[in-house]
Amino acid sequence: MKLTRRNALRSATGALLLPLGGSIQAQPDSRSSSVFGHGVASGDPDEQSFVIWTRISRLAAEGSVDWEVATDSAFRTVVSSGRSVASPRRDYTVKVLVAGLRPGMRYYYRFHHGSEASAIGRARTLPLGELSSLTLAVASCSNYPFGHFNAYDAIAEDEQIDWVLHLGDYIYEYGVDGYGAASGAAIGREHEPRHEIVTLGDYRERHAQYKSDPQSQRMHAAHSLLAIWDDHEVTNNPWTDGAENHQPEEEGPWAARREAALRAYFEWMPVRDPAPGHSLADYWRHWRFGSLASLITLETRHSGRAEQIEYADYRATLTDADSVEGFLRDVVGAPDRPMLSPAMENFLRDALTESAELGRPWKLLGNQIPMARTHHPRFSADVLAELQDMVEGDSAARLEAFVGAGNLGLPLYLDPWDGYPVARQKLYSLSAECGVRDLLVLTGDSHSFWSNRLFDDAGKSMGIELGTTGITSPGDFKAFGSRASELVDEALAATNDEIAWTDGRHNGYLRLSLTPDAATAEFLAVDQVTRPSYAMETLRTERISHEAGDLVSL
Template structure:
């Protein structure tokens, strides 16, 4: 996957962001920016690091390494940004079967604690991520940032940078439309061309490789990298992670005559989502489509994510009429 714009421009933006926000003046933030400025690290881990789906005693860690066959990836988890208070470490593999993405569920952690993590391939180390477990017991306050509808060609993800640098935020909740399926000539084409953020691949995404490439593009955004490194993510999808307005048997923006079988496309989009997002793989007996989870924040709040796109939605009347009109053309 090639870098979306020149490395010098990326690093200048990273350093400017850090200076303006105060990120440079934290021990953890300075290490993040140093890793972004390191040519080897920023190339090998060009899609950053992330964490997500926290529980009271565990959290999922994610990264991706530059494809080069099967790579041995070491990971480390500590309670301090200097990694002197090491809690756990381990080794896993990045393979082509999962598009060289890595997911590790770290267990036996303490509730409501902040942890720091990083990945290593040989001597090359990723930027350090910061994560936390769900709090337990009495809780006076909770900071959750809410994001949705992030469409790459419409602009830089500056809101993600703000989220990354907000000390009052504990978790990020992404409500869906983390990416969009349209081609470079689709929705947002003019805006994307004007600022050098046209969708890749250039055509509407349909195959597994298409969805993988689109996820990869979104995760090269600087704001995205900073937000994912700064806070654990709780995410659910809406429709555009597959295509516009899906139901059990198809979608408004899926044309079987030219785009093939709907279920094949849907399954490809879900596979790429589970590869590229910091979400836990389905429990035994559940399919990828059944993205139902519950999160408890001490005695203050609880959150349940509901899957409403792929497991129980019939075709809407407006979409049904549009499909009928299309078939008459």
């Protein structure tokens, strides 16, 4: 179903959005002060507080910033106000935890520096007591060079949304010659700084670039953020002691790079700072939505993960069914390969137990990486012949290797939960011990939409996984071409029992609406990201309900 908007709309900051032939042209707000050139943001709420954020973009020394929170957009009823300091120690960012608020309320906030005012933002506290409905936008993988943040703009205009859940890869670490280089050069969205980011100054500059984007600013002003990082906020595929995209001999100690990246994250994101004495890496949350839902985010990158297994190290030995079985059992399935830290597991146990005991119908996991069992697809002879006719050059060699891995029955990737099957079963067992076998897992990272069914090692249902695609990052098989990528999606679903449907050909976001009786998942796509104008399409709508303690798709 195509969605068009025929009337002129205004963003949360007042910028006029003009329809162009049924699509939307996003225009920056010319009235915004360059003092607040990185916009405003809010997030990380509880029932009586939330964080508000901005940055003073023209300071060379410390300066004061006034802020106020009101129940109305005209600020006739101000309920909280104060003064903060923008300091070079925090890169001139200003982050305020506003407390003493009423549960389940929408508020408006703004900042002042001298005679200049910021854009007005909206924020919400979490509800208490009975709650009849909740709608989340679920987003992931916003890579600046790959395109305009049209999906962010669509989220800003979506008045159904109560909060935005961002599952990570909010920024990317690569330089202008890295991932996304050709696209960034073609559309004039190359990364700043131009080199791969490693130092604190680098990470700050990259966050500043992303926060300068007008569509990102529009989303942040319109909705409060519930955020968890993935890998690219630091670098590709990290574990506790290193990362695939970190070379100590050239880029220095891993611990120093990670510390710099996480420090910049806490400076630039509307999230609560760690309590004194707590590690920056121990970042997880339990957001409670009254009687309706719990949302628990998982930290799967920096606090507990064992090193990833790389196919390249074993490819020569994976020649037949027996060698693959031994590899998956003894190497990938080794018992000493955790994903979650003991502290993360204890937090998850407490949160699930509370949710089950209070009878909340929805137990949501905010999960960066795909959880469902996903093996390389197998193709029929006819489909393979069609694919081979369409794919040429480097893609043809990649397709050949892809087909070979499918014939061997290998998992698609080993960085997600498929690379940590013992840890995945441990999560399922922990959940079952808490009386929870109806998880609704919300997943990012893969640049694809997913609708998956989850089962433990004994074949018992553990719930449903809904995956969101990239805001701009392309699906891994998009280079094959549209029709070939579609055939891969279809083969993934046909090959894997846990996959009901997938789409890696579009960018967009997932809109999830909950009531006590059912959930509705809408997979929403933008038609393109090479220009800041777009049309929306609903690719799929799925309704989910409880049945005999399990989640079922209606």
